Amino acid sequence: MKTTVELSKTMKAKPSRHGLSYFVKTFGCQMNEHDSERIAGLFEYDGMLKAPDIDNADVLFINTCTIRENADDKLYGTLGQLKKWKSEKSNRKLLVGGCAAQKDKELVRERAPWVDVVIGTHNLTNIVNLLNQSEDWGPITEVIDEIESLPTDAPSIRESEVSAWLTIQIGCNNSCTFCIVPSVRGPEISRRPSDIVNEALAMVNSGVKEITLLGQNVNSYGRDLKINGSSKPYFTELLTELNNVEGLKRIRFTSPHPKDFKSETLSAVNDLSKVTNQIHMPLQSGSNKILRKMQRGYTQEKFIKKLSLAKETINNVSLTTDIIVGFPGETDEDFAETLKVIELARFDAVYMFKFSTRPGTRADLMQTDFIEKSIIDQRFMQLKELQTEISHSRYKRFIGTEQSLLVEKYSKKTTDYMSGKIDGGQTTHISSKNVSVGDFVKVIITDATPFALTAELI
Numbered sequence: 001m002k003t004t005v006e007l008s009k010t011m012k013a014k015p016s017r018h019g020l021s022y023f024v025k026t027f028g029c030q031m032n033e034h035d036s037e038r039i040a041g042l043f044e045y046d047g048m049l050k051a052p053d054i055d056n057a058d059v060l061f062i063n064t065c066t067i068r069e070n071a072d073d074k075l076y077g078t079l080g081q082l083k084k085w086k087s088e089k090s091n092r093k094l095l096v097g098g099c100a101a102q103k104d105k106e107l108v109r110e111r112a113p114w115v116d117v118v119i120g121t122h123n124l125t126n127i128v129n130l131l132n133q134s135e136d137w138g139p140i141t142e143v144i145d146e147i148e149s150l151p152t153d154a155p156s157i158r159e160s161e162v163s164a165w166l167t168i169q170i171g172c173n174n175s176c177t178f179c180i181v182p183s184v185r186g187p188e189i190s191r192r193p194s195d196i197v198n199e200a201l202a203m204v205n206s207g208v209k210e211i212t213l214l215g216q217n218v219n220s221y222g223r224d225l226k227i228n229g230s231s232k233p234y235f236t237e238l239l240t241e242l243n244n245v246e247g248l249k250r251i252r253f254t255s256p257h258p259k260d261f262k263s264e265t266l267s268a269v270n271d272l273s274k275v276t277n278q279i280h281m282p283l284q285s286g287s288n289k290i291l292r293k294m295q296r297g298y299t300q301e302k303f304i305k306k307l308s309l310a311k312e313t314i315n316n317v318s319l320t321t322d323i324i325v326g327f328p329g330e331t332d333e334d335f336a337e338t339l340k341v342i343e344l345a346r347f348d349a350v351y352m353f354k355f356s357t358r359p360g361t362r363a364d365l366m367q368t369d370f371i372e373k374s375i376i377d378q379r380f381m382q383l384k385e386l387q388t389e390i391s392h393s394r395y396k397r398f399i400g401t402e403q404s405l406l407v408e409k410y411s412k413k414t415t416d417y418m419s420g421k422i423d424g425g426q427t428t429h430i431s432s433k434n435v436s437v438g439d440f441v442k443v444i445i446t447d448a449t450p451f452a453l454t455a456e457l458i
């Protein structure tokens with residue numbers, strides 16, 4: 001749904017593709033979703049309109065990911081299917097960006113020569129220029145390795161009217177062995193706090209009520225900024241500054257790293273009225289042996305200590321995590337350690353992934369330790385069953401309680417219901433009779449499944 005256009009102060013070029021339509025297909029994480037909003041903004045500033053689907057698009061941008069399962073296979077499979085799409089109309093343009101483009105560079109066009117533009121993650125804002133160049137001179141690949149900070153004033157089209165991503169940092173300084181991010185997104189670069197606050201103000205002025213601060217490692221935000229030579233916890237300061245933005249109702253953030261959580265940040269989450277009581281703490285594995293192999297920088301014991309601190313510090317905290325099942329070398333005993341932490345932690349939700357290798361990562365070199373697929377599948381089901389039970393019991397704690405609900409959209413299945421999120425991030429459905437998108441209302445929770453809540457207006 002097209003809702004908001006933020007026009008760049010610096011972009012002066014005249015729109016040149018009036019009447020054409022575009023579609024952006026996104027794979028992967030929130031960072032990619034946010035990049036896609038920026039690409040949509042650049043296309044609309046160039047005069048194009050969003051197509052309802054790929055079949056109706058003249059220009060198609062595939063924003064790729066290398067993190068999730070079989071990402072490479074999915075990308076090249078998708079590009080293979082799009083050969084026919086491309087050949088159906090002579091003026092169609094196929095563009096590929098994101099992490100896989102950054103990693104594979106020329107290989108993308110070697111494997112799919114019908115692609116017109118391959119663009120890396122560091123020069124996304126050049127997409128319209130590259131599209132122009134491909135029209136004049138033919139297919140082009142422009143992937144740069146130098147890191148450029150995301151621009152603060154590029155146009156952007158948001159998917160939601162009321163809830164927006166706000167990038168505070170790009171890149172990552174960690175070196176988790178399963179992750180391609182450090183090599184395709186580069187080291188951490190933090191945006192200036194004033195730029196972030198200004199963007200938040202502009203968002204509020206355009207109707208946004210909730211922002212989610214976005215970065216690969218948000219709670220290490222600001223370490224590269226060296227503001228006045230101070231060693232203060234910048235992320236906490238940033239939360240405090242954003243809490244003062246008038247008109248803003250809620251602040252969320254993702255993804256933090258467990259090892260970088262400071263007690264000051266947890267206290268700020270509890271104390272600052274607009275920062276929600278929701279913490280995502282990606283565990284990945286409960287086994288110390290596997291955590292070492294992943295190079296996560298913490299042990300099971302340290303993770304549990306941080307988790308306990310979060311529970312003690314933040315009233316009614318909602319905790320979520322990520323788990324990778326079947327990392328190379330994971331034995332039944334290692335997996336039992338993961339289940340042990342899951343039972344102990346009682347997360348509201350667990351985002352589960354089956355390990356699948358990414359070329360270019362150090363985990364890819366652990367091939368002799370790879371686990372059989374059938375074992376991974378079986379462990380995955382075991383984890384899923386356990387967590388579904390825990391999530392259901394966690395969600396049931398809300399029944400009968402009063403909550404604040406930000407109404408975001410109509411339910412996918414019926415217009416009789418709308419959905420949004422309560423403070424803890426749980427998806428909540430409510431009858432559409434008395435509420436509209438953007439309403440920030442008091443509700444009472446009446447029912448719970450393992451994945452969502454139902455509420456009535458108070």
Ligand code: SF4
Pocket residue numbers: 172173174175176179180181182216217257
């Ligand atoms: S913290 Fe680890 S998993 Fe997260 S982006 Fe950085 S390297 Fe990847």
